Amino acid sequence: MMRVAVIDDEPLARLAVTARLARRTGFCVVAEYGDGASAASALPALQPDLLFVDVDMPGKSGLELLAALPPATRPMAVLLTAYDNFAIQAFGLDVLDYLLKPVDEERFDEALERARRAFPYRRAQGGHATAAPALAPLALRTFTVRVGTRTVLVGAADVERIEADGDYATLYAGDKTYLVRERLATLAGRLDPRQFQRVHRSCIVRLDMIAELRALTNRDALLRLRDGSLLRASRTYMPALMAALAAESPPP
The missing domain is CATH 3.40.50.2300 (Response regulator)
Incomplete structure (x- = not known):
């Protein structure tokens, strides 16, 4: 307890x-x-x-x-x-x-x-x-996913972002995608927050993939990833995201 x-x-x-x-x-x-x-x-x-x-x-x-x-x-x-x-x-x-x-x-x-x-x-x-x-030591390091009849191990460090898909989640790793049988909220609590942050109800992003953050008028933000993808970050997740990004950045 x-x-x-x-x-x-x-x-x-x-x-x-x-x-x-x-x-x-x-x-x-x-x-x-x-x-x-x-x-x-x-x-x-x-x-x-x-x-x-x-x-x-x-x-x-x-x-x-x-x-x-x-x-x-x-x-x-x-x-x-x-x-x-x-x-x-x-x-x-x-x-x-x-x-x-x-x-x-x-x-x-x-x-x-x-x-x-x-x-x-x-x-x-x-x-x-x-x-x-x-x-x-407790953070999720490897995803175990089924691809046809095979079981594939996907390293968390290779995953660029994760998107919700109902009760499942889709991993984006380079040009490959994998479906995992876990809800996004569960994965958000298991991943290392120094590497991954949830930015929206439907999306988790690896921090080093974020190339640009642009504030929007409603206190949301627009994220541009290094692969050119654009994502919306909800104000609900902005405090943790900004703090994590600042912790990743070396002092001037």
Whole structure:
């Protein structure tokens, strides 16, 4: 059972998270806090496994809260944000995912799946591990697909993008496509977020395939991939996408 603390200055926002967690197995809410300062003083003794943290709070922000926690015991964290000013610096603070308010149900499940996959590794390592190393050993490295009577192994590093096809998903690897028997939402939680990000309800993209990003007026974005393909990135997925792209880019 994963012990969860929810930190948000808006009571309704906290309720939205706790109500969703109550409908999922394997999670137990052990504390709620309405401000960052209270959470920062109580969490070291409580030692939850996972935090849902609002980025923008009066006083101590969500990022300041995470930075104030002892690195050796800092829990995994999912950031909640109502704005598009993305918290890039949080990548060194055990952040598993970014959820844009109002939180989409499918995105919420993706964040929980990442937490589930990272949790056993963290426990085996005695608690703390940064988000990227914790996920890497558990991330999906190879797809097993059926091609006629053959079973073909497709390396995740060879896949450029993945598109939803009902209850299935289509892998695009160069000039080849493969159909896999998994939903896109399931794959999004299993892939390494340092390499792949979901950009739309119907599409996952390998980050190094993105050549250009152009903001649109409705806070969506248009992506141009290196092969010339154009994809629309939904605002729901933009915080995590922008943070992942910034983490991939070397500082100037």
